[in-house]
Amino acid sequence: MRAAYLYGPGDVRVIDVPDPVIRGSTDAVVRVVRACVCGTDLHPYHSMKPTPHGSSMGHEFVGVVEDTGRDVRTVKKGDLVIAPFVWSDGTCDFCREGLQTSCRHGGYWNAGGGQAEAVRVPFADGTLVPVPAEENSPLIPSLLTLSDVYGTGYHAVRAARVTAETTVTVIGDGAVGLMAVLSATQFGARRIILMGRHKDRTDLGHEFGATDVVAERGEEGIAAVRELTGGDGTHVVVEAVGHMPAYQQAVGIVRPGGVISRVGVPQYKDAAVGFGTLFGPNITLTGGPAPVRAYIDALLPGVLDGSVEPGKVFDRETGLDEIAEAYRAMDTRTALKVLVRP
Template sequence: MHTAGDVRVEDREDPRIIEPTDAVIRLTATCVCGSDLWPYRGIEPADHQVMGHEYVGVVEEIGADVRKVKVGDFVVGSFVISDNTCEICQAGYQSKCVHASFVAQTIGTQSEKARIPYADGTLVPTPRQPDPELVPSLLAASDVLGTGWFAAVAAEAGPSKTVAVVGDGAVGLMAVLAAKQLGAERIIAMSRHPERQKLALEYGATDIVTERGDEGVAKIKELTNGLGAQSVIEAVGTQESTMQAIGATRGGGHVGYVGVNYDVKIPGIDLFFAGIHLHGGPAPVRRFLPELIQLIWDRKIDPGKVFDLTLPLEQAAEGYKAMDERRAIKVLLTI
């Protein structure tokens, strides 16, 4: 991305092993994330930077210390590098690993190849080479599914719970899928887009709420006997959506948040008197990858449906445009 709105596909030098814990992978597919739109829209700076942080591919080369990943393995990786051995990783918070670094804007996986540090910690091989039809779902696990899943876990979605999902982007839709898998009794998708509502219902939503902000909060309360939902997922990251999520949660309930932008300020007093639990941040996707890969492998979930536009990597610019204009929920780039 040269500057906001200016995405170009250009030749770069091939990545090579630098550290003995590195692997180089040849990507099979990558995609455009909602968070890639922040610099695209000029909300975050963009200055001739590499882009992309979601990836699946085949291991082409490994460093001398790599043990768990072999050349030829088909792998899924998280959007945060992690060693998966430190105390923080072992507690399940790989995105806060002592060796954590973000793939976005450093490695950039909207590319043919990528060097992945801490390959043993970051990458998870699939049981065998996957059928091509599974590739979109495996790619989704790399971030958007893993993030939606984490949001649902953070919101403590589960049996007998009513779960409200703020946001009908790809992550919000994945959170609906996750809440369903986690056994939620009722899943309220907050969406005003007919195609997204349709996909939410396919993924397990039981109710659709089109209202937003205070009206959205009032509607959730109306649907929950005046109490609010036990579990609310925040998958947008604006001031309005954040306060909508907090307001829609009953006292003692849980908000799982995975959306963020730089202008949100949560008034301490509102949070205090809400009496809720708040948990979120960059999803520790690595924690969930083995389980998610297995669910996809066994065809128990089909998160790949969230990709409604597929383009070759060369047309990445058109992919950004389609997502920016909300013509596409999520764009898969083939390589």
């Protein structure tokens, strides 16, 4: 089969690899219907050490079950399924607590990635979610967001305990940031400030419920948000970027007693948490990798009945053979999020 591999900075290739097969009794083999490129994929795209062997790419996909191990019970051949961006057994204490990203036996798709024609899925019962839709359904893009970005935006807002009394700032107008805007709207936040400078994205942010847009960054951005909020800042700041300047903005914007929720994968080791930044004003720091498997059951009905359309974050579609261009488009910000057809 064909699969996307990264060999070094900017070097994405589609190569032939062995077809996935059942190895364990809890495995499933899933034929990928749609995958996508994530903003997180751009981190190794920029910085991965060159390797002659390459690394398989992709952690978001929906597909059709082609085969199952003898102990798989909750999915069967022919089912359309959503695959969260981590695989998990569904039975350990962390999974039962809704923290599948810390599953004692699970892991991330760092081998056999989703940007491929098929994937072997360990712990199929704990990982895959069957959905009542066909593989040619117009709902496929929105269903695909449930594998990562929608659940991640939802996690950011849920972890920050957003309510109807909460004001929220979202830093980052990528897909996760926009999904945080949508989720804050669903939680009833009374004011949602989106910090972004790409008009096509911030227009979608307005559609998802943003009440204000701030294009400035750094100290100018902090000042703009504080001016909008009477000098106080907002109760919640979602940091959906993962770079130090975004975290510094979050510290400058959050209201005393507020919450910073980080869901952008941090590309830095040191973050200010001392008396003058988080400790003194009683700021809570939360977030982390989203256990999206825990949220799919809650978010799926709105996607199926069409009351929410998170799939609008996909603004380009390409075939697997053209995936290198998809990476370039996202890297240059000429695409928000690219849907990939195997």
